[in-house]
Amino acid sequence: MRLLVVGAGATGGYFGGRLAQAGKDVTFLLRPKRAAQIREQGLTILATTGEFTVKPQVVTADQLRPEYDAILLTVKAFALEAALADLAPAVGPGTMVLPVLNGMRHLDVLSERFGAGAIPGSLCKVATTLDDQGRIKQLGPFHQLIYGERDGGITPRIQALDAFLQGATFTATLSTHIMRDMWEKWIMLATLGCVTCLMRGTIGEIEAAAGGVEFVNAVLEEILTIARLTGEAPGAAYVEETRKMLTTKGSGATSSMYRDLMGGLPIEADQIVGDLLKRARGAGIATPLLGAVYANLRVYQNRLEG
Structure with a gap:
């Protein structure tokens, strides 16, 4: 080959x-x-x-x-x-x-x-x-x-x-079951990207902030709803593993989108977050937190492009 x-x-x-x-x-x-x-x-x-x-x-x-x-x-x-x-x-x-x-x-x-x-x-x-x-x-x-x-x-x-x-x-x-695998990665990646980019911090820093864990779980639930209604439902074990990873005390984890944003580089806002929003709107799913994150990322991206 x-x-x-x-x-x-x-x-x-x-x-x-x-x-x-x-x-x-x-x-x-x-x-x-x-x-x-x-x-x-x-x-x-x-x-x-x-x-x-x-x-x-x-x-x-x-x-x-x-x-x-x-x-x-x-x-x-x-x-x-x-x-x-x-x-x-x-x-x-x-x-x-x-x-x-x-x-x-x-x-x-x-x-x-x-x-x-x-x-x-x-x-x-x-x-x-x-x-x-x-x-x-x-x-x-x-x-x-x-x-x-x-x-x-x-x-x-x-x-x-x-x-x-x-x-x-x-x-x-x-x-x-590659399509489920791809959706599972998208769920994790989008949640990690949304929370670290909006909060400008690591998972450990977000977890340590008042309301941080609740915010992470709320973003994750919006994205899970989109996956279940418009794509491939993730396995229960994967959801709990992802939730644990996204709320680990002291974790230095960030997303590649966060690292690009902090480096002043273009980001995949449309592909990682915007496409989820498009699917949610098509299915009539309310996603206020995801919408706020996307607007925040587009302000950054528009500034770069402008």
Whole structure:
């Protein structure tokens, strides 16, 4: 199997780097400046288990051919449209496109462009960031890719992908309920992003504030209602695990959206929060807290764009 990884940022660089380290046939699709940097210096990952550098295969958009079995799409959700034009020449008749973007709206965009059959479900769980030298720093020990056919079937192509992804240090999991898995991640990610961004603090700081736990639980309940009525209901154990994580005393946990916001970077407000609101309004679900968070995030984003 041949895999194309779109982007060598915090997420794509981490998983692609791990696969390259394991000797898998991996190529990175990069912008010319990033491609030149990695060709010269390699791709360095500051993992929790130690630092390593690989020199992977690199291409730019003008060099692409439809010769890949799978494409791992790791760009930020607001960069999806621009990435589609770059990666389109790499998509052949049997190519799978595996997006690990936040939210769910990207599935519709990709299905419209390449056909629903080309887009299995997929998600990742990892905490990484890109430093000012272009190195990828792993912030926590967890690192998992989860993937599966959207109808839950076990097909030859998904089995081949699963075999390819095994043995690369991170946890690779073939799921027969990937849509529920994706909704569960969205629930956790959206709640974490909403509360940390609005309160401008860590989970531990929010928990320690008067009314903090009640606020977190109220936001979570609004998002759970949207999932149950418009998407896939999460498992009871997952809900309680998420609730516990979001209210842990002394926790330093934040969201990637919070880290981007504090760094003055663009954020995925529309994809993580706005799309939930759109689904809620379509179903007549009242979401006053989610609406307040989204307005707050749009003020920030509008200021950047303006």
